[in-house]
Amino acid sequence: MIQTIKNFIIAWGSIFKGSAKYYLWLAFLAFLMAIGVHAYIGQAEHGLIMTAMRDQVSWGFYISNFTFLVGVAAAAVLLVIPAYVHHDKSIKEIVLFGELMAITAIVMCIMFIMTDLGQPLRVWHILPPPIGLMHWPSSLLAWDVLVLNGYLFLNIIIAFYILYKLSRGEHYNMKSFVGFLIYLSIPAAISIHTVTAFLYNAAFSRPFWSASILAPRFIASALCSGPALMLLVFQVVRKVTDVKIEDKAIFKVATLITYAMAVNLFFLGAEVFQSFYSGTAETASIHYLFFGYNGQTNLVPYIWTAVISNITAFLLILNPKTRENFVTLNVACVLMIVGIYLEKGMGLVIPGFTPDALGEIYQYTPTATELLVSLGVWAMGAMIYTFLLKFAIPVYTGKLRFASSGKEAIHEVKAVRPHVEEVPEEQL
Amino acid sequence: MKDKDEKKIEKRELKINRRALLKGALAGAATTMLPLNRADASFSDFWESFFQKHFREMSDAEKKKVVERLEREYEQKYKKAIKIGIEPAMPGVLFGYGLDLSRCIGCRTCVYACVKENNQSRDPQVQWIQVLRFKHGELMHWEKADKYYDPKLVPEPGYFYMPVACQQCENPPCVRACPTQATWKEPDGIVVVDYNWCIGCRYCMAACPYGARHFNWAEPGIKSEDINPNTHYLGNRPRYKGVVEKCTFCVQRTRKGRYTACVEACPVGARKFGNLLDPKSEIRYAMEHKRTFRLKDELNTHPKFFYFFDFEAGERFTG
Numbered sequence: 001m002i003q004t005i006k007n008f009i010i011a012w013g014s015i016f017k018g019s020a021k022y023y024l025w026l027a028f029l030a031f032l033m034a035i036g037v038h039a040y041i042g043q044a045e046h047g048l049i050m051t052a053m054r055d056q057v058s059w060g061f062y063i064s065n066f067t068f069l070v071g072v073a074a075a076a077v078l079l080v081i082p083a084y085v086h087h088d089k090s091i092k093e094i095v096l097f098g099e100l101m102a103i104t105a106i107v108m109c110i111m112f113i114m115t116d117l118g119q120p121l122r123v124w125h126i127l128p129p130p131i132g133l134m135h136w137p138s139s140l141l142a143w144d145v146l147v148l149n150g151y152l153f154l155n156i157i158i159a160f161y162i163l164y165k166l167s168r169g170e171h172y173n174m175k176s177f178v179g180f181l182i183y184l185s186i187p188a189a190i191s192i193h194t195v196t197a198f199l200y201n202a203a204f205s206r207p208f209w210s211a212s213i214l215a216p217r218f219i220a221s222a223l224c225s226g227p228a229l230m231l232l233v234f235q236v237v238r239k240v241t242d243v244k245i246e247d248k249a250i251f252k253v254a255t256l257i258t259y260a261m262a263v264n265l266f267f268l269g270a271e272v273f274q275s276f277y278s279g280t281a282e283t284a285s286i287h288y289l290f291f292g293y294n295g296q297t298n299l300v301p302y303i304w305t306a307v308i309s310n311i312t313a314f315l316l317i318l319n320p321k322t323r324e325n326f327v328t329l330n331v332a333c334v335l336m337i338v339g340i341y342l343e344k345g346m347g348l349v350i351p352g353f354t355p356d357a358l359g360e361i362y363q364y365t366p367t368a369t370e371l372l373v374s375l376g377v378w379a380m381g382a383m384i385y386t387f388l389l390k391f392a393i394p395v396y397t398g399k400l401r402f403a404s405s406g407k408e409a410i411h412e413v414k415a416v417r418p419h420v421e422e423v424p425e426e427q428l
Numbered sequence: 429m430k431d432k433d434e435k436k437i438e439k440r441e442l443k444i445n446r447r448a449l450l451k452g453a454l455a456g457a458a459t460t461m462l463p464l465n466r467a468d469a470s471f472s473d474f475w476e477s478f479f480q481k482h483f484r485e486m487s488d489a490e491k492k493k494v495v496e497r498l499e500r501e502y503e504q505k506y507k508k509a510i511k512i513g514i515e516p517a518m519p520g521v522l523f524g525y526g527l528d529l530s531r532c533i534g535c536r537t538c539v540y541a542c543v544k545e546n547n548q549s550r551d552p553q554v555q556w557i558q559v560l561r562f563k564h565g566e567l568m569h570w571e572k573a574d575k576y577y578d579p580k581l582v583p584e585p586g587y588f589y590m591p592v593a594c595q596q597c598e599n600p601p602c603v604r605a606c607p608t609q610a611t612w613k614e615p616d617g618i619v620v621v622d623y624n625w626c627i628g629c630r631y632c633m634a635a636c637p638y639g640a641r642h643f644n645w646a647e648p649g650i651k652s653e654d655i656n657p658n659t660h661y662l663g664n665r666p667r668y669k670g671v672v673e674k675c676t677f678c679v680q681r682t683r684k685g686r687y688t689a690c691v692e693a694c695p696v697g698a699r700k701f702g703n704l705l706d707p708k709s710e711i712r713y714a715m716e717h718k719r720t721f722r723l724k725d726e727l728n729t730h731p732k733f734f735y736f737f738d739f740e741a742g743e744r745f746t747g
């Protein structure tokens with residue numbers, strides 16, 4: 001057992017071995033990360049004045065990215081529900097990649113929060129006593145910290161347990177403890193996005209955020225962008241590795257996205273009607289977002305790009321002909337990701353602060369520092385996901401096996417072989 | 429207290445530590461985030477600053493020690509002795525504020541008196557009081573308010589002015605929002621921030637309905653000669669980059685029975701202040717004899733800041 005775990009850890013060495021192309025990809029990501037770190041050092045030195053955030057708009061691009069990524073993380077459920085609850089075999093096989101995506105997205109969320117803090121070294125103050133003074137249950141931010149970290153650990157345990165089992169050529173049992181955790185991850189995924197929506201709801205003096213449709217809209221849009229991202233990832237994975245993902249599984253996920261997008265557009269319509277028909281002073285923010293307010297229009301291009309992308313994507317994915325054609329399907333996925341990114345990012349955070357509490361309109365546009373730091377975080381996320389896949393794929397395809405019978409192929413990690421042979425099977 | 433030898437050892441430790449720290453650029457950036465004057469800080473100060481407890485969790489002895497260290501840090505930084513008080517709330521006191529809208533002429537004298545008294549950053553500018561200008565007939569139509577009118581022209585016919593600062597809510601949404609309890613309501617009703625506990629997440633700013641909370645987007649810029657050295661831990665002591673601050677009803681003054689700086693500065697006597705629990709106080713008089721109202725009362729924040737119109741003075745603007 002201990003030997004197996006040791007091997008498991010040693011096998012992680014494989015993430016540093018690869019083709020020239022692989023190294024080039026890593027170098028590229030490392031370069032982007034270096035740019036991000038450099039920009040962040042500037043921000044740490046001079047303060048958040050390096051960003052475009054000010055007292056009027058006190059959250060900006062970082063929190064926008066955070067909100068979008070919570071959605072991506074939550075969307076792993078869309079894969080989990082049919083895979084485990086309905087025992088849909090074609091999806092069950094690929095759900096692991098969704099879980100690894102959720103882990104990556106949450107790590108990125110945490111990084112975006114850290115880059116947004118004025119005093120990042122004091123972040124431990126948010127932990128529960130006796131270490132910090134977590135303001136639970138009163139503060140929704142405290143709730144968010146709890147559910148996000150809980151969800152992160154849940155996914156780490158599930159994904160790594162599955163990998164561990166696979167690496168021994170075994171299958172996990174849904175009746176075991178991990179099966180329970182898998183079922184638990186479904187409400188947990190819903191909860192992270194709901195709590196994040198409540199975080200905005202809780203700032204109840206900002207009319208743009210205090211709509212009760214906010215949480216349902218969050219979930220609906222997350223169920224579009226997250227799986228859309230997964231569909232693209234699946235296609236890359238089956239192209240560059242020998243993982244087999246059936247077209248059937250991909251189209252099935254695409255069908256699920258169609259439902260989610262229909263609901264999402266319906267919710268948006270409901271909100272737009274209510275706001276524009278009444279036209280009260282409380283709807284100034286949504287007017288600002290869609291048409292500008294008092295001649296201030298800098299969010300207008302964002303939201304219209306988002307709306308047009310989402311509607312186009314919906315039409316493409318609704319029609320079975322274009323849904324089952326990879327070119328149009330991929331166009332739809334990209335449009336959907338762009339659309340939700342704009343709508344659930346800048347389009348959600350900024351109008352909440354515009355006009356501000358005392359009616360002032362401060363036009364927020366992210367600075368170079370914000371863009372570069374965010375680029376760095378995205379690059380780091382891409383690297384984390386690359387590493388996770390680099391390890392998971394050979395295990396998944398059976399190329400990487402250890403501590404089962406000696407003849408099992410270990411192409412990827414030669415270093416492991418001696419250990420493998422040392423372990424007699426009966427000890428396991 | 430430590431003897432000299434120990435201090436020397438500590439200094440050496442510090443040097444090694446600093447070199448090690450500064451090696452990595454990232455670590456270097458990390459040290460700039462600590463609220464310290466790095467060049468002169470001893471290692472134990474560095475350590476104690478990092479692990480400083482929440483103000484309300486400290487015993488009196490701990491408070492005293494922290495205050496001594498902070499005074500030392502401020503002195504190094506501002507080359508000036510700064511006194512930090514920790515006077516607690518007086519029993520039987522709940523502070524309240526009144527503002528006579530018919531008197532206010534929008535001159536912003538209070539804004540600058542507040543900046544001076546409370547050591548607000550001059551560059552970048554932080555101002556706890558914001559004065560809004562409304563057209564007659566558009567009271568509290570926020571989107572039509574103007575903060576950037578020219579104070580040299582006041583009072584302008586057809587307009588009136590409404591200064592807004594922290595409303596010291598009895599049911600403060602900012603306190604509810606803060607994930608670290610870095611901001612709270614004191615027994616005398618003043619909502620305060622522990623500038624050494626705030627992590628700078630700015631959730632309180634999103635929660636405050638009055639735009640009353642201000643963030644130190646950069647290192648506060650105040651010249652040493654401009655610093656008011658009479659401070660309170662929970663009030664006007666110098667702040668750090670990356671933390672939130674707000675009006676504290678001049679806690680450093682009012683807990684000693686003085687008026688706030690803005691009350692004293694107002695040239696037309698538009699500002700009233702006192703103990704809401706004392707039936708003979710000025711603020712109670714205003715509440716009982718004037719037509720008072722509170723901002724965004726429908727949010728149930730229960731501000732302890734009352735606006736009112738004084739009938740006779742109001743006549744000035746009816747022409």
Ligand code: SF4
Nearest residue numbers: 594595597600602636
């Ligand atoms: S006015 Fe704002 S900062 Fe002041 S107590 Fe109320 S919510 Fe808090």
Ligand code: SF4
Nearest residue numbers: 606626627629630632
């Ligand atoms: S910025 Fe500071 S005071 Fe405000 S919520 Fe965050 S930790 Fe609390």
